[in-house]
Amino acid sequence: MRATTDFADSLIPAMSLDSPSDNAMTALYRVALGPVNTAHYLPIFARFDATGRTTTSWNWAACLFTLNWMVFRQLWSAALVYVAAAEGLALLVFGMGRSFLQWPQGVEWGVLGAFAVLAFAVPGLYGNAILHADIRKRIARALAASRTVPEACAVLDQQASSRKRLHIVVLANLVFAAAAAVAYLLLPQSGVTARTWDTAVTVAEAASAASAASAASAASTASTASATATPASSAAEAAPAPASASPATETSPPPPPPASGVSTATERADVPLPVAPPSAAPKAPVTKVVPPAPSASKATTAPASSKAAAKTAAKPKTPTASAALSAATPAAVGTTAGYYINVGLFADEANARKAQARLLNEGLPAFRQELNNSNGRRIRVRVGPYDSRAKADAAAASIRAMALDAVVFKQGR
Structure with missing residues (x-):
């Protein structure tokens, strides 16, 4: 992968075995x-x-x-x-x-x-x-x-x-692993509790349904016995009075119809009785299951409100973050006001890098600038900036001692 030319390359010379930098x-x-x-x-x-x-x-x-x-x-x-x-x-x-x-x-x-x-x-x-x-x-x-x-x-x-930062990263990983282990141990217990509660509710519903069915069967048996006793008593009353048999036949049904009446009475007793107890029986489990609903609605409302509050709290921070980024952006090299020293203009980038390396080894703030003119691409090496002319002249003297050119000039202000 080829290294691209960027802001770092304009300041840092390439390392080589014969480079003094x-x-x-x-x-x-x-x-x-x-x-x-x-x-x-x-x-x-x-x-x-x-x-x-x-x-x-x-x-x-x-x-x-x-x-x-x-x-x-x-x-x-x-x-x-x-x-x-x-x-x-x-x-x-x-x-x-x-x-x-x-x-x-x-x-x-x-x-x-x-x-x-x-x-x-x-x-x-x-x-x-x-x-x-x-x-x-x-x-x-x-x-x-x-x-x-x-x-x-x-x-x-x-x-x-630093090593302190390494210890913080390791500690954060340990805390995260411990939290994951605790969550893993607690979640199965809550699931078992929920399954136990569902099983208890199912057993209660089954018991209530069984009791309702037994009550319905007992009621139907009693109604059948009473209906069977009714035609027997009517037949006993009709036996001592043969003369009044004709009025009795007009006002009361004959002996066969009471048998059909028994069956209709049995059907009527069978239809409403099984329906009534089940309608009352499910009320107990329903009252047990319904109350947790409000807490669930509150639980869903709380995260939603917290998310909305987090979004509203995060919006005002955007300008601050952008301002911090803009403030952290470094100024371009060679644009700061002050005194600079022109060391030379090179056609070969390798020579410019060597000159910059020699200056950096002497503790001088040297940098390179790329220029494009009619003669082609040129690399300019400068040193600076300095606050005063005296400091710039002293640095220029040390540069001349290295057998390099040094021309002091002022920029900006």
Whole structure:
């Protein structure tokens, strides 16, 4: 992967075996990386600078602990891209894949496994290159904001990843693992309680239904017995009075009709009696199940209100964040008002890098500027800015002692 020309390249010379800036750049890299695993990264960064390009190299920390490694090394942009890519791919597989593509379960697991391999392999292969590019940007910002290399080292030391930061990351992982374990232990117990409550309600409903059915059968048996006794008594009354049999036949039904009356009475007794008890029986379980509904509505209303409050609270913070970003943007190199020293104009970029490296080794704030004119591309090397003419003249004298040109001029103000 070819290294691109950026703001960092205009301030930081490339490292090579014959360049006198190796010591200065190594010191800057060492301070920017911090005390954790510095010896592992310095040879890799030296190889990148010597070849002028970043190549793939394996990083176990970036492979196995990707997000933790990015948080520890303060690679915020890379971490955001990594999380967004992981969420997007998961949504693609389990959201659109199931709704529109209708993949079989085996295909879903295969795609998920491929994404998991990429999630570990890509950070492992390109982790060193990503860290190298970010460290170079930090060094460039520190050199632009400082007047000497020691001041830049002090700025980088404040921003470097320390052992205290490593301990905080490890502690955060332990807390997260403990919270996940507690949630795993508590959730099954609540599920068992809910299933026990549902079983108790079902048993109560079954018992009430059984009692209602037994009461209905007992009532139907009693009505059948009373209906059977009614025609027997009417027949006994009709036997001593044969003369009044004709009026009796006119006013009361004959003996066969009472039998049909018994069946109709039995049907009437059978129809309403089973219906009435079940209507009263379910009332007990219904009263037990209905009361939790208000708490559920309150529970759903509370997260909704909290989400709305969080959105309204997050909106006013947007201007502050944008203002902080705009304030943190460094000024362009060579635009600050003050006294500068023109060292030379080079047609060969390698010569310009060597001149800048010699100046940086002497503790002078040297930088390069690219110019395009009728003669072609030129690289200008300057030193500064300085607050006073006296400081600029003193620096110019030291530059002339190095057999380099030094022309002092004033810019701005």
